[in-house]
Amino acid sequence: MSGPIHPKRSDSEAGLRVRRARAADHAIILELTRALELDYPAMDLSCFWVAELGGPIVGVAELKDLETCSLLSCVGVREELQGRGIGRKLVDRVVQEALHPVYLYTLVPGFFRKAGFRDATSLPRDLPPRAIYGCLGCDPSRCLCLMRPREDT
Ligand SMILES: CC(C)(COP(=O)(O)OP(=O)(O)OC[C@H]1O[C@@H](n2cnc3c(N)ncnc32)[C@H](O)[C@@H]1OP(=O)(O)O)[C@@H](O)C(=O)NCCC(=O)NCCS
Numbered sequence: 001m002s003g004p005i006h007p008k009r010s011d012s013e014a015g016l017r018v019r020r021a022r023a024a025d026h027a028i029i030l031e032l033t034r035a036l037e038l039d040y041p042a043m044d045l046s047c048f049w050v051a052e053l054g055g056p057i058v059g060v061a062e063l064k065d066l067e068t069c070s071l072l073s074c075v076g077v078r079e080e081l082q083g084r085g086i087g088r089k090l091v092d093r094v095v096q097e098a099l100h101p102v103y104l105y106t107l108v109p110g111f112f113r114k115a116g117f118r119d120a121t122s123l124p125r126d127l128p129p130r131a132i133y134g135c136l137g138c139d140p141s142r143c144l145c146l147m148r149p150r151e152d153t
Pocket of ligand 1: 036038074075076077078081082083084085086087088089105106107108109110111114
C-alpha cells in the first residue's frame with residue numbers, strides 16, 4: 001500500500017529547525033513580518049529567532065529580555081504553512097531561552113493558551129505598554145496580555 005499523499009502534521013515538524021537569526025536572515029525576517037503585519041517601530045532584528053523547514057525560513061519570533069520579564073513579539077508562520085504545528089514548536093523553543101517569565105500581547109490568545117500561556121494578572125513594571133506596537137485602532141479588549149512562567153519556577 002502506498003503512503004499518504006498529503007503531508008501530515010508530524011511530517012512538517014520532522015524537518016523543522018529553530019535557531020537564532022543571523023544578519024543574513026534580516027531581509028527575509030522583514031519580508032515575513034511585513035507580509036503578516038507583525039512589524040512594529042521598535043522591532044529589533046538582533047532579537048529574532050527563525051524556524052527553518054528543510055532550509056527556507058518559514059517562521060519568525062522576537063524575544064527581548066528586559067530587566068524582570070521577557071517580551072515575545074512577532075510570532076508568525078508563513079501563511080501557506082500555518083496549522084501544521086510550526087508555530088507551536090517555534091514558541092516552545094524560543095520560550096526556553098528566555099531569562100525571565102515571558103509576556104506578550106496578542107489578538108490570537110487561543111494559540112498561546114495551548115502553548116502554556118495564561119492571563120497576566122499583574123504586569124511587571126518594565127513591561128512596555130501595548131502602544132509600542134503602534135496598532136491602528138488599538139483595542140485593549142481584544143488584545144490580551146498573556147504570560148508563561150519559566151519552567152524552573
Ligand atoms: C498564530 C500562528 C503563529 C500560529 O502558528 P501555526 O503554525 O499556524 O500554529 P500551530 O499549527 O503550531 O498550532 C498549534 C495549536 O494552536 C492552535 N491554533 C493555531 N492558531 C490558532 C488561533 N489563531 N486561534 C486558536 N488556536 C490556534 C492549533 O489548532 C493547534 O492546536 P492543537 O495543538 O490542539 O492541534 C500563525 O497562525 C500565524 O502566523 N498567524 C498570523 C500572525 C499572527 O497572528 N501572529 C500572532 C501575533 S501575536
